[in-house]
Amino acid sequence: MTALIWAIAAMSVALAVGIFLLVRNKDGARQTAKPEVRKPELFDFELAREIDFPAPESPREAVVELPRKYGRDRLVLMARDPYWLYAYWEVSAARQDVFSEQFGPAAWPAFRPMLRVYDITGVDKFNGGNAQSYVDIPVSAEADSWHIEVGQADRTFCVDLGRVLPTGEFVTLLRSNVATTPRATISDRLDEEWMWLEDVYRSLTRMHTGVSSPLLIEEMRERMGVAPLGISSPEFIARREEDN
């Protein structure tokens, strides 16, 4: 019976992931361009539109944009949930020069960029060659971040950003930190001194019939719409339509 509720929870997550996947293909190219959120102007405009009355405060000055690049080599990996990772990166001009010296000036634009996602669960010191397995994800040349579906909870990953040579060889440019996806189920590891009490777990299923806290939150969103006070309570979260 316990298994049932976790199965339901897992299915709903799987469904969400499925939807995510469907839209993701369509909008793969877009995901890199999106950081430029240019809403401040909109805000000013909206204020200005209302000015039928003398406004004592000066309109808020526009914020200067943040830099697109910081001139540093970086590849940072974060675990978003049991099934998804997020990576962002920046390849410095210096690193690019080193690559061009090695493979010729035409190589940089010609060779396809690729993310190599290594499953390094249980690997003590990852050296590039001792991963459990890896998956390659081609990325666009302009991309500087990626949401990566790994579909595996409780596994440890490391990512390389590289370029694929015409020979098929993968050349690593940057290596990420290590990230572990969270668990999505009750653990199978039992503790002899603290053996689990099945009746305690039964009470959870009996009472909740498969309602997880995130579902509760979505119920609230439907009822409330806009969050009063703009507070960050989970009960008030307005769920975004999944990434579209």
Added chain:
Amino acid sequence: MAKGYLALVLHAHLPYVRHPEHAYSLEERWLYEAITETYIPLIWLLERLLRDHVPFKLTVSLSPTLMSMLADDFLQHRYLAHLDKMLELGEREVRRTRDTPFHDTARMYRDRLHGARDTFVRRYDRNLVRAFKGFLESGHVEVITSAATHGYLPLMMVHGEAVRAQVETGVRTFRKHFGRNPAGLWLPECSYTAGLDEILKEYGLRYFFTDTHGLLFASHRPRFGIFAPVFCPSGVAAFGRDLESSKQVWSVQEGYPGDYNYREYYRDIGFDLDFDYIKPYIHPTGLRVNTGFKYYRITGKTNHKEPYVQEWGRNTADAHAGNFMFNREHQVHYLARVMERPPLIVAPYDAELFGHWWFEGPYWLESLMRKIAHDQDTVELITPSGYLRHFPCNQVVTPCSSSWGNKGYHEVWLNRSNDWIYRHLHWAAEQMIALAREYPQAEGVQRRALNQAARELLLAQASDWAFIMATETMVEYAVRRTKTHLLNFKGLWHQIREDRLEPYWLEELENQNNLFDDLDYSVYAGAESAISKP
């Protein structure tokens, strides 16, 4: 002796919204509304329980940004001006509603505003943190705090020093106001990831809260599920949220606040009344906003609303408190039969939901605590510290990386609407660490610049901004705040690096973003902390 325990936990937090640069700030109103509708009513109910010698226990988390705002002269001054304006409206409303079914409600609001003014000015000399200091000292309320600006710590863990700075600054702020260390820490958004507990341990923090699955999905299956805390490998305790008690309060189908007798949140005279009448009490540009004067009860599912009747609201809240208690008794009876120690039910809520959203919420809470004290002996209220004193021996597991946000993990704070912030936040954290290491003994203006850089970084890290971007309301403000603090950081970073500090600009920033006056940037160097640890 009770068969089981209930730990009620309220987490009070608002992001730092202080805008002396504007004559009128919509965002500051969040604070004013929360003070009038949540914090002061909470203070009243705690005062009444203490006055009546009710044996209760409650845990209240006050975030460091909230404490800083409550203790800030400028905001106190502005709140008082706001309150006086609302009092003026209250008097007008009492006159306007004479001989209508709304008159009693208008008088109730006016009287509450007078009471709020009295509490604010006379009783606590404008600083409401003092009220909570008294509650803490009473032994009935365990006051704790959160990370400095409510930063989303799991997504900050690539730089452990940045997390340490959030925790240390939170602890420092608490010590400044309460004269002692907090017993535990409210992890912002209940978000946990392995390793956070190690940092909490460094500051003598003994516990935190996670969502239900934070415990249920731990590395080893917890013997008692969520009905007892576990110890992380560091020895810091994790308490898991009970789903059933959350659901009862907030669920659409079964939740209390949707009862037809309760006050309707969405009918406010700020939107409903004639423009010329309400104009002086809304945004100076004429933008209609909530005033807190709401005269209807929920009535039903349609737009048809009937006048609010305070007595009915109160009676319903009493009934709901009785129902909540009955359900906890029921839960405890069952669990006590299958566990060899008294079960603990942990029920954490956002404080701002009580009073502001659910108008009768504070009264419900008071009624509940009175009933638990007088009407039964199955369930006893307890604080996390109290529980750990009774049961110092607990299972050791590593909780699951999780949060109480939608879907239970980190997606709310890391999705396509807000993922762009992390490359900037991480860069700034990395640079702050480098600065702290390269300028270990800074003095004078340079020291102030380093501290202000740390302050700007902390402010940029507030989980509220990423959350607001994800909810698609007030997005412009959240984006602006993130960018502004990051650009302030970057400007200071350039000036420190290039040794060309501009004292006037620094002073401007210090005046504008003036919280955490005893912050110490050297925490970013990763060295042993300067503040004493128990």
